[in-house]
Amino acid sequence: MDLNQICYLHVVTWIQIICFNSSFMIIFARITSKGDIRLVGGSSRLQGRLEIFDRGIWGTVCNDGFDYNDASVVCRQLGSSSWTNVKFYTSGDGMGQISLTDLACFGNESALINCGHSSSTFINCDHDKDVGVWCFDATEGDLRLNGGTDYGILEIYHSNSWGSICDDGFTKDNAIVACRQMKLRSTHAEFYTAGNGVGMIWLDDVICTKTSDGIDMCRHRGWGMHDCSHGEDVGVRCIGGYEIFQGDLRLVGGSSPRDGRLELFYNYQWRTICHDHFDVVDARVACRQLRYRTDAVEIYTATGASSNAKIWIGDFNCYSSDTRLINCRLQSWDRNSCSHSDDVGIKCFGKNVESGNWGEWSVWDSCYPSCGLASQRRRRRCNSPIPSAGGRYCIGQNSQWQRCKLAVCPVHGNWGEWSSWNICSATCNSGIQERTRACDNPTPSDGGRCCHERSIESRLCNTIDCKTLTSQRSSDTQSGVYDSINIGDRTNT
Numbered sequence: 001m002d003l004n005q006i007c008y009l010h011v012v013t014w015i016q017i018i019c020f021n022s023s024f025m026i027i028f029a030r031i032t033s034k035g036d037i038r039l040v041g042g043s044s045r046l047q048g049r050l051e052i053f054d055r056g057i058w059g060t061v062c063n064d065g066f067d068y069n070d071a072s073v074v075c076r077q078l079g080s081s082s083w084t085n086v087k088f089y090t091s092g093d094g095m096g097q098i099s100l101t102d103l104a105c106f107g108n109e110s111a112l113i114n115c116g117h118s119s120s121t122f123i124n125c126d127h128d129k130d131v132g133v134w135c136f137d138a139t140e141g142d143l144r145l146n147g148g149t150d151y152g153i154l155e156i157y158h159s160n161s162w163g164s165i166c167d168d169g170f171t172k173d174n175a176i177v178a179c180r181q182m183k184l185r186s187t188h189a190e191f192y193t194a195g196n197g198v199g200m201i202w203l204d205d206v207i208c209t210k211t212s213d214g215i216d217m218c219r220h221r222g223w224g225m226h227d228c229s230h231g232e233d234v235g236v237r238c239i240g241g242y243e244i245f246q247g248d249l250r251l252v253g254g255s256s257p258r259d260g261r262l263e264l265f266y267n268y269q270w271r272t273i274c275h276d277h278f279d280v281v282d283a284r285v286a287c288r289q290l291r292y293r294t295d296a297v298e299i300y301t302a303t304g305a306s307s308n309a310k311i312w313i314g315d316f317n318c319y320s321s322d323t324r325l326i327n328c329r330l331q332s333w334d335r336n337s338c339s340h341s342d343d344v345g346i347k348c349f350g351k352n353v354e355s356g357n358w359g360e361w362s363v364w365d366s367c368y369p370s371c372g373l374a375s376q377r378r379r380r381r382c383n384s385p386i387p388s389a390g391g392r393y394c395i396g397q398n399s400q401w402q403r404c405k406l407a408v409c410p411v412h413g414n415w416g417e418w419s420s421w422n423i424c425s426a427t428c429n430s431g432i433q434e435r436t437r438a439c440d441n442p443t444p445s446d447g448g449r450c451c452h453e454r455s456i457e458s459r460l461c462n463t464i465d466c467k468t469l470t471s472q473r474s475s476d477t478q479s480g481v482y483d484s485i486n487i488g489d490r491t492n493t
Contacts, residue, residue, distance in 0.1 A: 035113030039133060046080055046135040049091040052099050052112060059099030062125035063090050065323035069107035070115065071361065075135035077111050090327070091132030101125050102321065108260050113459070128329065138162070141216035143182050148290055151237035153194045154178055156202050158223055163200030165215070166228035167193050170206060178207045178215055179238035194235025201226050201233070216417060239357070247326030249289055251346070253304045259347040261302035262286060264312050264325065271310040274338035275301050278316065285318045286325050289349035295350075302345030311338055359384040366400070371409035377401050398431040413444035413451045424461035428469045433461040 042048030145152035175189035204226035254260025317326035382394035437449035
């Protein structure tokens with residue numbers, strides 16, 4: 001490679017080579033990898049237009065389908081101290097490549113690239129729809145759920161660090177206050193012993209009322225005062241729909257949940273939508289946002305709105321890939337052309353897309369084994385409701401294990417090794433010889449069974465007749481004397 005070729009080399013993932021006339025220098029830079037993200041054009045590194053590094057260049061992200069879960073993953077990946085305290089908006093000021101659209105994060109991913117998405121090859125979007133994200137760093141008393149977007153270990157921010165909360169005395173009212181403080185969509189809340197937290201345990205014996213402004217405003221022992229371990233860390237699950245977000249839709253006054261006057265929540269008010277120029281593509285986007293999986297829709301003129309209700313007057317120009325009506329590009333505004341006699345109604349055909357939710361935990365199984373340090377399990381099913389029409393399956397484990405310690409297990413006895421045989425009780429006419437063993441391998445204890453069978457074993461020994469033995473000894477003695485004499489004689493010869 002000659003110098004001219006080198007001068008055109010620009011590899012931002014490793015090095016940057018800059019040419020000056022006939023010389024060049026190499027500047028080593030921070031390694032940027034595929035999937036890295038940044039926020040550009042904001043007042044800090046945690047605010048601005050979202051960009052992701054892909055195929056060697058930075059590209060923007062389209063706001064089609066972008067939601068709170070996606071923004072939470074962005075803030076977590078950027079190291080924000082509070083990934084539950086986020087906002088997203090249409091930035092609309094990017095340039096170059098648009099890298100991602102139709103993001104579908106669950107909220108517990110560690111990086112945006114791990115979420116479902118459409119690649120740049122299939123993007124039907126322009127830079128007017130570039131998404132921006134704002135991650136708010138934590139302040140004293142902020143809460144977050146460590147584990148998911150709507151469930152996990154409840155943690156509170158105090159003295160510049162996150163810490164858990166003990167489950168002692170924790171109530172459903174406490175859980176409701178926590179979900180409301182985190183601005184999660186929750187009509188009701190549950191709490192459970194999550195365990196496995198790390199760091200400080202900040203609060204114990206928390207007592208809230210339903211109207212409390214925040215967990216840190218409730219009664220408690222005092223910061224850092226507790227008698228708990230992390231095995232008692234409380235977890236919270238926020239369920240349902242408390243807060244209505246900008247751009248939410250609803251159908252009102254129809255003959256079924258899938259039919260009615262279409263209303264949009266904007267600037268803290270529900271507004272009807274003008275029928276003029278509202279077409280089948282707009283209706284399909286609305287039905288999809290309302291979680292009906294269908295391309296079959298019906299549009300009609302609806303009635304029944306209050307005369308005081310506001311009207312959204314603007315022409316939507318949706319693409320078929322849009323997932324929220326408010327994110328569609330507005331073509332024009334005309335504040336004088338519509339009245340409530342022009343309100344649009346729609347009917348969505350097809351099945352409602354319903355994500356699964358966990359049912360109640362079963363009771364704990366019996367401890368196994370039945371004594372000593374054992375384990376027990378409980379289970380739950382993804383049936384409240386069962387996911388349907390392509391809805392998301394439940395997030396999390398369908399079973400939990402915990403240790404349980406019952407009564408001390410009995411130790412049953414077992415025989416040790418046999419001893420050596422003892423000396424025979426007689427030298428002739430059949431004596432008895434014995435050996436023994438002890439029940440000490442192990443010794444029975446705590447109600448354990450003693451060893452069965454015999455601890456002493458005997459056998460006959462020296463069964464030769466005494467007369468025969470005496471005769472043999474006499475013969476042996478004589479033979480021994482004779483031999484001695486002979487030997488002596490031979491010796492003296």
